[in-house]
Amino acid sequence: MYIDVAWECLRRNENYNECWALMKKDLGFLNNKYDRKAQFWGLTNFVDPQASSIDVFWIPALSKRTIYANKCKWNPHQSFMKIRSEIQFNECNISDNEFCTKLYDDQCCIQIITQGGLLFAEENYSLCFFIKSDDLDANIDILRFLYKGNVTLFPKGMRNILDCLVFYDLYKNGMSHKEIAKLKYPQYYSDEEWLVSDWLRARVRYKIKKATKYINGFYINLL
The missing domain is CATH 1.10.10 (Arc Repressor Mutant, subunit A)
Incomplete structure (x- = not known):
């Protein structure tokens, strides 16, 4: 599985570990819901330092590997591309009507933000992505990861x-x-x-x- 180096760093942070020890005493912090206190660490919700990076969701505004999309009604008469079969996913509710889906393979991961429901909660829909001109290259790499593979999205070094x-x-x-x-x-x-x-x-x-x-x-x- 891919290695999220940012998470490998944060999970070693002594202050984060102390914060987690305090948070886990309150079950309200462990319900996989968006927690504003986790923003300090760049997270959408607190995560056990011993947990896999699969369970880690980063704040969309900070993550360069995050893209927004709308779920659209699927039209069988239109051509479309299917997400690679090698990709796995995990999902999280990050606000009242906003959901984050982490998609990953052995090499990398991305996040897709949608509204109105989890990305894989239903079938027969297509995705309409929001492409920002100032992040065009990064967005194209994300799409390439989803449909073609063989792309490295993590920073060098x-x-x-x-x-x-x-x-x-x-x-x-x-x-x-x-x-x-x-x-x-x-x-x-x-x-x-x-x-x-x-x-x-x-x-x-x-x-x-x-x-x-x-x-x-x-x-x-x-x-």
């Missing part, structure tokens, strides 16, 4: 950020910078090299610092 999160986790689990360097850079590490090498020390510090930056809020730029 995701693998690097995931690698930084590995360093962060090792550090949080009690490993020293020296132990992390020995584990992650065995081809360069030696006790003698560690004593004299600024490169190894700086590399480990950089990875942990970058992960911390994204965990503490910069993940919003990955949406």
Whole structure:
């Protein structure tokens, strides 16, 4: 399944985990409904930090992989394209009359916002998408993902950020910078090299610092 790097960052945020611990004591916060307090984190509703990214819905205004659509009555005499069979979905009610459907495959995910009902609650309808001229390229990529596949919608550098999160986790689990360097850079590490090498020390510090930056809020730029 795809990896939502923004969620991988947020779920490690200590303040979010503390907030979740408080929220889950109140069942009213766990009803999959739009919760304005979750907006602070970029979410439409609070999500268990241990949950899969499938359950994560980002605020449409922040997500570059979100597109709006109307459900229209299906006309059998018109030509149409079917969404790829490989795509799976999850749905969420984000306001009184607004619904968000997350569609995803092994590589990526998008969100479609509709009104008046869940996207897959009924059959025999077509979708009319709202294409914004200032986001034309992004919207076209979203449509390509739905109908053609083989498109990467996540920002560049995701693998690097995931690698930084590995360093962060090792550090949080009690490993020293020296132990992390020995584990992650065995081809360069030696006790003698560690004593004299600024490169190894700086590399480990950089990875942990970058992960911390994204965990503490910069993940919003990955949406």
